[in-house]
Amino acid sequence: MKKQNAFSIAQYIAILAVGIAGFNGTFAFAQEIPNRPEQLQFPPLKYEPPNPANYRVELKSGPVAYLVPDHELPLVNIHILVRTGDYLEPDNKAGLAGMTGHLLARGGTKSKTAEQMEERLAFLAANLDSSVGATSGDLNLNLLSKDLDEGLSILREVLAEPRFQDDKIALTKEQELQGIRQRNDESSAIEVRERGFLAFGEKFWANHHSTQQSIEGITRADLEAFHHAWFHPANFVVAVSGDFDRDQMLQKLETLFGKWPFQGGVPPAIPTNTEFAKPGVYIVNKEVNQGRVAMMLPGVKRDDPDYFPVAIMNDILGGGGFISHIMARVRSDEGLAYSAGSSFQGGVYYPLTFTAAFQSKSRTVPYAISIVMEEIKKMTETPVTEAELSTAKRSFIDSFPRVFATKSQIASRFADDEFTGRYTKTPDYWKNYRANIENVTDQDVLRVARRFLHPDQLAILIVGQKDEIMKGHPDHNVTLTSVQPNGVTELPLRDPLTMKPMVTKGKE
Amino acid sequence: MNTTNAFQRPTQSQRVGYCTRVFLALAVSSWTLALQAQQVPVIEKTLSNGMKLLMVQRKDEPNVAGGWVAHVGASNERPGITGTAHLFEHMMFKGTTTIGTKDPNEDGAIISQQENIRDEMRAEEAKLRQAYRRGDISDLTSPENMTPRWIELKKQFDELVARQRALMVKNEFDLVYKRAGGTEMNAFTSEDMTAYFVNVPANKLELWMWMESERLFHPVFREFYSERDVVFEERRMRTDSTPLGKFAEEFSSLFWQSTPYHWPVVGWPSDIPAISKKDADDFFAIYYAPQNLTAILVGDFDPTHAGQLAEKYFGRIPQGKQAPPDVITMEVKQEAEKRMNAEAETNPQVDILWHTAPFGHKDSYALDVLAQLLSDRTGRLYKGLVLGSQIATDVSAGQDARKWAGCFEVCGDVKDGHTPAELENGLYAELDKLKIAEVPPEELQKVKNNFAAHEFRRLSANRPILMHLIWNEGEGNWREINEAGKKIQAVTAADVKRVASLYLTKENRSVATYMRKASESASEQKDQATKEQK
Structure with missing residues (x-):
């Protein structure tokens, strides 16, 4: 196994070297500089993505690990993914998952106080971080390879025997509350939050935000129970890259995860009961001179058979930077926004959204919305040009090696695929990636545009000065009510401490 | 699923608010350990026209991170044209004589006609400024305040834009790179520099040479005026519509009295819409001459070959006639403490700046160490004020050594129930300890270890190495x-x-102290009153 692995890496390097050597050999310096870049000639770049099977190990102690040795620098990077997440929080304990994650690496361990542990890690210049997000937990340790054993022994205690020191719990709560108080300060924060409510519904677990009450109610017993429930080797997937010997590292990992002091549970499936908002314009009033706009439609999961055409379609419409239709019109043609584009990410566990977004001065918000709507509509009416399709495909295909640009990216990419089930379901995903892109036709793009892009279904969120935005701009015969006949709904700001909608003032 | 970012923010710029910036600065300059320092194997060449080339060969992935830095930033501007360096950064993506248009001659003719109309519009805009000074209008940007002549001229201008657009190949500069597998194309402008960068597949090094030398040799600044509007939106996004953007700008301007760090990189709001294409052309002729540029390549290429290509492509650009003028104005010695007491949409906080030493100054290294002693969760400020006296929930420190001058910054978030004044005094108390007693050896070693480890961490991939070289x-x-x-x-x-x-x-x-602004309803009433006054 080890030899095979080493061979494949050597082969990979050799292929690159050949490609470059060929390039040098065929170039003639005497050539004139051409007028256009198409007249330049390039040798093909031979590249095959790394094969996950070459790095994958099922540890006896439970986790699946991906090991990618690399001796360029005297550093080791260890990334542990944990099957846990915000979705596992009890109803009245919003914030518990995040706080558990935060305190693992910051609350001390059985044998060390938080201060002793942090001081030691700092002296070793070792970076240790822990967190729990929506659908996973993450621990990252980056340290000098000479300190590997000491680092691993600290990591073991952090994972298996965290202390959750009382003063650190109190401090974390205080810091959480500081964050909570700022929830309405940034218009971008308001936008992100309200997007979540419109896209997935008030009842969806991802919209159960922490409150002052839920944070204050979290106890050490809650943290310990959450930790014991999910932080168990059977729930871990591991990515290791850097300066180590593969066989030795396997032994070290077995020790790291062996003889776990408690039994954890198997987490239940992630709930998928999302509910998309009624079409219409939703506005949150905020005193800023630039309106933030997000235009959303129900989206896809990443394993949808149409996902590759969706990716290409979105790239042409708004995901592909300057040359995408939305950017070209809203920004370059009209100068209406600095940032404009669209995203059509596939969800791992449940469909996400199609979202077109931009920020424009209050008075031009309605006009810019009308332009984006036009571009969305056009995608469903006419096929994209052959040139556009080819550019999008070349971009995905020729930039593909960047997915595995570094050794730590290789390890983390494969660990993530393992964690999210992609490796089991489509082990050849990356091997076939470029062919799947290449196979997309203009008719596929038109078909998925028609499947997903329904302008009359758009939920349009605006955060900005309501009165100014409603006025529109004298140069453009467009208002919010003309672009979306379903009317404008004002969304009240939410009280940052309770997340309950605040009573709107009886203005106008 | 792809490396393309959905909400890519391509060309852009400027350092952000002070506290945020310190974190950025720390991300590039805090680190290390008593191991042998890791050298970055840089090959340096100077082309025949004076342009510098730096190369780092690295065979980790089949890719090259390529960039170049123009030794010009906001500090080379003057009042009236503030924001020009940054606007320039945007204009450099607009194409060349052959990239971006189907008919270069007609395109050039339209641009001249556009400039003639814009000259007339500028005369109208001068009248608007005068009306504003007299109090006849209250907003220079409101569409209702434009003069009838301006509106008529704008209509003519828009017709020319439409004619030009019919000849254009939209954003072709981006298109060429995208089709070739280029990624993460971007640029930034700071007070001291403007830098442009992109990653290309290893077999496309010559494309990079062609594209970057062409945009320096045959640039065409088309769509100048719509791009100016884009920049204004960028200012709204970063400065005007963020809770602390305007205050950070004000504080920075208060702090830097005489050096050209006094104005923001993005430019004053009055200047951005007034910059003319002629201002831009003059600026380009001086500051984008090859002797004022350094190209940098990091990745999988043969340095001998790359050097020859660079001479062939960049070497053809004629040397500039005029050396860029030196920045003469020094920061005057500050004679008295300055204060700004702000009310903003933010938790109470404190931000303190001191004038220190510029980049490369012999004291800047000790100041870096001092900043690191104060920083992080095992640093002096966190231990003293977050864990110890518990008057703060977060703290940070940093030394920002710029080209012409430097500053040291300390800031913190006030814990609920305490005041900015308490935290301010607490910060001084921690600093005073370092003035009275020498830091113990173990503590100093800890900090040095982190600097040393960073010497390795910064070398993990092509792009960060490129960015470090650009910055230095x-x-x-x-x-x-x-x-x-x-x-x-x-x-x-x-x-x-x-x-x-x-x-x-x-x-x-x-010193800047921040208190949370009174409730929304009160501020709305205030706004209403202001509107009625107008």
Whole structure:
């Protein structure tokens, strides 16, 4: 196994070297500089993505690990993914998952106080971080390879025997509350939050935000129970890259995860009961001179058979930077926004959204919305040009090696695929990636545009000065009510401490 | 699923608010360990026209991170044209004589006609400014305030834009790179430099040479005026519509009195819409001449071959006629403490700045060490004020050594139930300890270890190496990437004590305190009253 692995890496390097050597050999310096870049000639770049099977190990102690040795620098990077997440929080304990994650690496361990542990890690210049997000937990340790054993022994205690020191719990709560108080300060924060409510519904677990009450109610017993429930080797997937010997590292990992002091549970499936908002314009009033706009439609999961055409379609419409239709019109043609584009990410566990977004001065918000709507509509009416399709495909295909640009990216990419089930379901995903892109036709793009892009279904969120935005701009015969006949709904700001909608003032 | 970012924010710029910036600065300059310092193997060449080329060969992935830095930033501007360096950064993506248009001659003719109309519009805009000064109008940007002549001219201008657009190949500069597998194309402008960068597949190095040399040799600044509007939106996004953007701008301007760091990189709101294409052309002729540029390549290429290609492509650009003028104005010595007491949509916080030493100054290394002693969860400020007296929930410190001058910053978030004044005094108390007693050896070693480890961490991929070289070269000397580490390891406890006492004094500081602005409803009433006054 080890030899095979080493061979494949050597082969990979050799292929690159050949490609470059060929390039040098065929170039003639005497050539004139051409007028256009198409007249330049390039040798093909031979590249095959790394094969996950070459790095994958099922540890006896439970986790699946991906090991990618690399001796360029005297550093080791260890990334542990944990099957846990915000979705596992009890109803009245919003914030518990995040706080558990935060305190693992910051609350001390059985044998060390938080201060002793942090001081030691700092002296070793070792970076240790822990967190729990929506659908996973993450621990990252980056340290000098000479300190590997000491680092691993600290990591073991952090994972298996965290202390959750009382003063650190109190401090974390205080810091959480500081964050909570700022929830309405940034218009971008308001936008992100309200997007979540419109896209997935008030009842969806991802919209159960922490409150002052839920944070204050979290106890050490809650943290310990959450930790014991999910932080168990059977729930871990591991990515290791850097300066180590593969066989030795396997032994070290077995020790790291062996003889776990408690039994954890198997987490239940992630709930998928999302509910998309009624079409219409939703506005949150905020005193800023630039309106933030997000235009959303129900989206896809990443394993949808149409996902590759969706990716290409979105790239042409708004995901592909300057040359995408939305950017070209809203920004370059009209100068209406600095940032404009669209995203059509596939969800791992449940469909996400199609979202077109931009920020424009209050008075031009309605006009810019009308332009984006036009571009969305056009995608469903006419096929994209052959040139556009080819550019999008070349971009995905020729930039593909960047997915595995570094050794730590290789390890983390494969660990993530393992964690999210992609490796089991489509082990050849990356091997076939470029062919799947290449196979997309203009008719596929038109078909998925028609499947997903329904302008009359758009939920349009605006955060900005309501009165100014409603006025529109004298140069453009467009208002919010003309672009979306379903009317404008004002969304009240939410009280940052309770997340309950605040009573709107009886203005106008 | 792809490396393309959905909400890519392509060309852009400027350092952000002060506290945020310190974190950025720390991300590039805090680190290390008593191991042997890791050298970055840079090959330096100077082309026949004076342009510099730096190369780092690295065979980790089949890719090249390519960039170049123009030794020009906002500090080379003057009042009236503030924001020009940054606007320029945007204009450099607009194409060349052959990239971006189907008919270069007609395109050029339309641009001249556009300029004639814009000259007339500028005369109208001068009238608007006069009306504003007299109090006849209250908003220079409101569409209702434009003069009838301006509106008529704008209509003519828009017709020319439409004609030009019919000839254009939209954003073709981006298109060419995208089709070739280029990624993460972007640029930034700071007070001291403007830098442009992209990653290309290893077999496309010559495309990079062609594209980058063409946009320097045959640039066409088309769509100048719509791009100016884009920049204004960028200002709204970063400065006007963020809770602290305007305050950070004001505080920075208060702090820097005489050096050209006094104005923001994005430019004053009055200047951005007034910059003319002629201003831009003049600026380009001086500051984008090859002797004022450094190209940098990191990745999988043969340096001999790359050097020859660089000479062929960049070497053809004629040397500039005029050397860029030196920046003469020094920061005057501050004689008294300055204060700004702000009410904003934010938790209470404190931000303190001191004038210190510029990039490469012999004291800047001890100041870096001092900043790191104060930073992070095991640093002095966190231990003293977050864990100890518990008057703060977060704290940070940083030394920002710029090309012409430097500053040291300390800031913190006030814990609920305490005041900015308490935290301010707490911060001074921690700093005073470092002025009185030398830092213990173990603590100093901890900090040096982190600087040393960073010497390795910064080398993990092509792009970060490129960005480090850009930054060091832009601030004044790429060699610092290999020399600063040694100088930091040589800093003694006595050095730290000396620089703390020398720079962190009362008369040398500027202090910003922030309190949360009163409730929404009160502010709305105030706004309403202001509107009625107008």
